[in-house]
Amino acid sequence: MAAHILATTSKLTQSYYHKPSQRRFCGKTLDQLFDLTSDAYPQREVITYYSKDGEVKRLSFKELRLRVDRFAVGLMKFGLQKGKKLGIFVGRRFEYIVVYLGAMKAGLIAVRLLTSSKANQLKDQINKVSCDMLVTDSDGLTTIRELLPDVEAINVPCYRQPLPSVRFFINIDAAESRGACLALTNVFSLSSDDLKELDIHNEVQQDEPCVIFFSSGSTGLPKAVVHSHRAIAECAITTSDYRTAYNDDQRGCHLCTSPCYSPVLESTIASVVVAGDRFVLTESTEVETFLSVIRLERCTYVGLFPLLAFEIAYSKDEGIDLSSLKQAGLGGNTLPPDTLAKLRKFHIKNITIGYGMTETNLITCHLKGEPIDEKTCVVGRPLPHTEVKIVDDTFCTVPVNTEGEICVRSPFVFEYYYGEEERTKAVKTESGWVKTGDAGIMLDDGRIRVLGRKDDCIIKNAKNIYPSEIERYLFGHSKVELCQAVAVPDQKVINEICLCLVLKSETKCTEEEIFNVMKEHLDEFHIPKYILFFDRFPATDTGKIKRKELMSIATERLNL
Secondary structure, three states, X not given: OOOOOOEOOOOOOOOHHHOHHHHOOOOOOHHHHHHHHHHHOOOOEEEEEEOOOOOEEEEEHHHHHHHHHHHHHHHHHOOOOXXXXXXXXXXXXXXXXXXXXXXXXXXXXXXXXXXXXXHHHXXXXXXXXXXXXXXXXXXXXXXXXXXXXXXXXXXOXXXXXXXXXXXXXXXXXXXXXXXXXXXXXXXXXXXXXXXXXXXXXXXXXOOOEEEEEEOOOOOOOOOEEEEEHHHHHHHHHHHHHHHHHHOOOOOOEEEEOOOOOOOHHHHHHHHHHHHOOEEEEEOOOOHHHHHHHHHHHOOOEEEEOHHHHHHHHOOOOOOOOOOOOOEEEEXXXXXXXXXXXXXXXXXOOOEEEOEEEOOOEEEXXXXXXXXXXXXXXXXXXXXXXXXXXXEOOOOOEOOOOOOEEEEEEOOOOOOEEOOOHHHHHHHEOOOOOEXXXXXXXXXXXXXXXXXXXXXXXXXXXXXXXXXXXXXXXOOOOOOEEEEEEEEEEEOOOEEEEEEEEEEOOOOOOOHHHHHHHHHHHOOHHHOOOEEEEEOOOOEOOOOOEOHHHHHHHHHHHOOO
């Protein structure tokens, strides 16, 4: 394979645009795709929702479509014109889908706020992009009251500090409107039965902003990542195409395990919007709930992030029945071989590993029939219409099997960071390539092996060691809550490895126990020289560990 080769589409899915069943979707926005599918299957169940109190709500395409349309018209009646920003500060509720699709249909930009945010963090996100209206639930309203104690008493539009851009708030749980906090039912009531207003609403262009995500950056305020209608719709079509292949062209049932504000939501609802599959959402995130719902609803797809994968893999419940799953998608981090082996005991038909980021949506995944490499956790080949190349520090493509930075170009990549032109230029080239900041290797067959963040690399005796190569063997350990491998100075080899650990509550563990685990899986060169125990790690407002600060603390504690 030539050194300059780019991994692109495979023959299996390369021609999906030419299939008669998919041709109608070209050039559509996500809400338009949903309209086409709801027209085709009006009576089909589309959302199955399990609330915390045990109630199960089931909506057909026709019922969901009516809610989406009414919400869109209600927003337009409030004077929200095309291009205005609607903040969404809602937890794992089915109304999230209504609000999100309704915002698109009204030509607005949906701002997906982090529901884990504290009051000041929420304020920073809202003010960074100047949201015009905010939708929340009863839990989110508690946080908003810390910023605006009189939100349910002040006049509308409010334009009140410390959220000067917000005109109205909508509470999806409220029975009636109070002050600047409107009830969702009041918004619905503004639309007429024939919904003629939707026939004259502003048409959006494919390259116009559609959604803003907030990434969990390791320094400072999370970046506001802007995606276009084209990026979101194209990603949905492509994701639906390969996921439908796992279902043997039968109707699928997809359990959402990610937060609703995450871009992963798009890949979960993709087959719903495009192919008429079913979407299952639980308000609870307990592993017992997820497992129960998989059994009850006979789910065919579930996304497994590391913590959930560990909890399932090491569950003592031998009676877990996951036989309905035709695919389990792993993401967020690589898993150790032992964990993958334990997952297989539940007879999951296909375990795949995906790779992506907020700026690029999904980049790679394993196509049907591709076994995963349990030893190296290769993340698969690029999705259709996605180019990946590995480059050196001068942005020149390196030969295959050579380490470098992973770069991506596809219709799915972001447009820009809101209000940060220079930061955008540092990551996205004029020709559309996005520098991921991840180190990786392209194998001979086009598959990608992700090594870890470039900035996290530990250079020991002129050799590169990535923290994930060490940390992965402690994921799922019965006594370890968190682990981070960082570099500390050493006169002999320049840098040595220090393994920092946070133990689970009421748990005791010795250095010897940890070293024994390391010796079992790692060669001598990769075994940490030091082990330090912490009560907690320094972290950003969004919970991401500050590795550089942790490195400084470790160096100071070791008197190096």
